[in-house]
Amino acid sequence: MRLAELCERSGVSIATIKYYLREGLLPPGRRVSATQAEYDEEHLRRLRLVRALVQVGRVPVATAREVLAAVDDDSMDQLSRLGTAVAALPGAARVTEGDQATTEAAEHTAEELQTLLGWRVVPENPAHVSLVSSLAALLRLGYPCEVSQLLPYGRLAAELAAHEVALVEEFEAPTTQLEAAVALTVLYEPVLLSLRRLAQAEEASRRFDTGPA
Amino acid sequence: MRLAELCERSGVSIATIKYYLREGLLPPGRRVSATQAEYDEEHLRRLRLVRALVQVGRVPVATAREVLAAVDDDSMDQLSRLGTAVAALPGAARVTEGDQATTEAAEHTAEELQTLLGWRVVPENPAHVSLVSSLAALLRLGYPCEVSQLLPYGRLAAELAAHEVALVEEFEAPTTQLEAAVALTVLYEPVLLSLRRLAQAEEASRRFDTGPA
DNA sequence: CAATCATGGATAGTGAGGCTATCCAAGGAT
DNA sequence: ATCCTTGGATAGCCTCACTATCCATGATTG
Numbered sequence: 001m002r003l004a005e006l007c008e009r010s011g012v013s014i015a016t017i018k019y020y021l022r023e024g025l026l027p028p029g030r031r032v033s034a035t036q037a038e039y040d041e042e043h044l045r046r047l048r049l050v051r052a053l054v055q056v057g058r059v060p061v062a063t064a065r066e067v068l069a070a071v072d073d074d075s076m077d078q079l080s081r082l083g084t085a086v087a088a089l090p091g092a093a094r095v096t097e098g099d100q101a102t103t104e105a106a107e108h109t110a111e112e113l114q115t116l117l118g119w120r121v122v123p124e125n126p127a128h129v130s131l132v133s134s135l136a137a138l139l140r141l142g143y144p145c146e147v148s149q150l151l152p153y154g155r156l157a158a159e160l161a162a163h164e165v166a167l168v169e170e171f172e173a174p175t176t177q178l179e180a181a182v183a184l185t186v187l188y189e190p191v192l193l194s195l196r197r198l199a200q201a202e203e204a205s206r207r208f209d210t211g212p213a
Numbered sequence: 214m215r216l217a218e219l220c221e222r223s224g225v226s227i228a229t230i231k232y233y234l235r236e237g238l239l240p241p242g243r244r245v246s247a248t249q250a251e252y253d254e255e256h257l258r259r260l261r262l263v264r265a266l267v268q269v270g271r272v273p274v275a276t277a278r279e280v281l282a283a284v285d286d287d288s289m290d291q292l293s294r295l296g297t298a299v300a301a302l303p304g305a306a307r308v309t310e311g312d313q314a315t316t317e318a319a320e321h322t323a324e325e326l327q328t329l330l331g332w333r334v335v336p337e338n339p340a341h342v343s344l345v346s347s348l349a350a351l352l353r354l355g356y357p358c359e360v361s362q363l364l365p366y367g368r369l370a371a372e373l374a375a376h377e378v379a380l381v382e383e384f385e386a387p388t389t390q391l392e393a394a395v396a397l398t399v400l401y402e403p404v405l406l407s408l409r410r411l412a413q414a415e416e417a418s419r420r421f422d423t424g425p426a
Numbered sequence: 427c428a429a430t431c432a433t434g435g436a437t438a439g440t441g442a443g444g445c446t447a448t449c450c451a452a453g454g455a456t
Numbered sequence: 457a458t459c460c461t462t463g464g465a466t467a468g469c470c471t472c473a474c475t476a477t478c479c480a481t482g483a484t485t486g
Contacts, residue, residue: 003434011312015475018435035433035482048354054473056305056350058271061473079421086410092269092403099224119415127410134403137269141261141396144380145404152376153401154408156369161412163365165420167357183354185413188366189406190305190347191358195367196405197299197340199374200398202332207378208292216463228446231464248453248462267444274444431484439476446469455460 003029006039010047017047024065025050049183057186063090071178078174085182091130106135112147117154164188216242219252223260230260237278238263262396270399276303284391291387298395304343319348325360330367377401 007014020026026046029037050068053059059067070076070084110132114121122128138145164184171177220227233239239259242250263281266272272280283289283297323344327334335341351358377397384390 002432004432013475014434016473019474022435029434031434033433033482035435035480037434045354052350052354056347079417082417082421083414086413089410091410092406114411117412119411120418122414125411125414127407127414130403131407131411134269134400134407137265138396138400138404141258141265141400143393143396143400149380150404150408153373153405154412156372157405157408157412158416159369160366160409161416164413165416167362169420180356181417183351183356185410187347187351187354187356189409190343191351191363192366192370192405192409193305193402194340194344194347195363195370196373196402197302197304197398198327198332198338198344199330199367199370200299200377201296201335201338201340203371203374203378204292204295204394205333207382208295215461217461226446227463229444232445234463235465242463244463246453246462248451248464250463273442427486429485431482433480433482435479437476437478440474442473443471444469447467449466450464451462453460453462456458 001039001044002036003039006043006047009044010051012047012051020047020050020061023061025061025068045179049179052183053186056190057089059090059186063088067182071175071182078178081178082181085178086185087126089126089182089186091126092134102136102139103132106132106139106145109135109145109147109150113150113154116147116151117158160188160192214252214257215249216252219256219260222257223264225260225264233260233263233274236274238274238281258392262392265396266399269403270302272303272399276301280395284388284395291391294391295394298391299398300339302339302395302399304339305347315349315352316345319345319352319358322348322358322360322363326363326367329360329364330371373405 001009003014003017006012007017010017012020017026021028026043029039029043032038046068050064053064053067054061066088067085070081070088073081073084076084110128111121114128135145168177168181168184171180214222216227216230219225220230223230225233230239234241239256242252242256245251259281263277266277266280267274279301280298283294283301286294286297289297323341324334327341348358381390381394381397384393
């Protein structure tokens with residue numbers, strides 16, 4: 001198919017598709033003449049993935065390029081590619097502001113938590129860094145974030161992860177599997193957060209509406 | 214304390230504090246002369262909250278202003294203020310792009326899920342909208358998001374919410390309680406997501422490393 | 427076969443958002 | 457009395473995700 005059709009079927013404007021092509025988020029089409037290129041279903045799928053990452057997952061364009069490069073990198077084995085791809089995904093927080101003491105306390109809490117959960121502690125892991133800076137923010141505000149408070153969250157996370165990894169394993173082709181891992185990691189985040197908000201609203205209205213009555 | 218001290222104790226630059234004052238995220242200090250104003254611990258606390266919302270929670274400045282205005286609004290009762298404040302918080306997704314059919318299917322899934330969980334369905338709820346658009350993105354990519362898949366997420370969310378609402382109720386002063394609700398809603402998001410990523414990494418490495426061996 | 431149109435590629439521009447740098451008048455410190 | 461600092465106002469900067477315009481060339485059509 002041509003650019004125009006790719007645009008039509010994906011709902012993404014031609015200008016934006018060109019932008020993604022420039023930025024290397026989308027592989028170039030097969031040149032069919034000096035003025036035309038041919039795109040296939042693979043391009044359409046990739047384009048939709050990019051769109052989901054950027055718009056739903058709020059992944060910066062430059063980051064999405066790294067993630068997809070890792071997914072496509074034939075020189076690595078499956079696990080390395082997966083690790084590289086999700087490591088490139090932006091963590092939820094990215095701040096280093098704040099005093100040393102608070103950060104150290106947060107670091108300690110994070111490590112203790114992971115140890116209790118039986119997880120390996122990998123300080124370079126972006127998710128670990130993000131966890132620490134989030135805990136530091138909570139500490140700085142004086143809100144509780146003790147290990148005992150966090151443990152339930154960790155157990156829930158473990159449940160989710162088991163479920164999701166199993167889901168990803170159902171895909172057969174290696175690249176498809178990696179794409180699924182990336183897509184599900186990113187796209188289930190808003191699902192999870194939305195459900196949490198809905199549950200909070202439900203719980204709050206139950207307690208406040210019928211509670212003190 | 215003066216602006217300079219507020220800056221020093223919060224780690225936020227004077228220019229940025231002035232910006233927040235301009236934007237109404239921070240109430241003005243008590244004017245002590247034509248050239249000086251006095252800030253107190255309350256300002257410091259509020260500033261840290263703003264910082265957490267903006268930097269960790271990625272809440273846009275304009276949105277943070279609405280949220281805080283709701284928290285401070287004495288003309289509403291507690292539950293209304295809470296509802297207004299969290300409703301103003303940005304949902305995880307905000308896209309309407311895509312075909313009608315997919316969106317309707319997502320809408321249907323979301324409603325069925327909430328009904329099964331015993332939650333009220335409030336279509337205007339930003340979290341509901343966010344849920345629907347996230348599900349639509351998943352559908353468009355051809356990934357599974359059936360109610361049966363989502364139910365476990367919903368139950369986990371309900372657990373989290375119960376835990377968190379109980380936590381918030383421990384705060385006594387109404388405003389403090391609302392601040393806590395906002396802060397915990399926003400700041401636990403990155404914690405939860407980080408833990409999920411860590412759990413995924415753990416689970417993946419377990420399966421791939423020792424699994425096929 | 428010629429006139430027109432569409433296509434892909436390159437380049438520059440746009441708008442939002444979150445700061446940040448500069449200026450200025452006036453009060454406080456020495 | 458002089459110098460320094462403070463708070464307030466204004467305008468500028470930087471990033472990022474697009475978007476609009478040009479242009480040369482090949483496709484299309486009467």
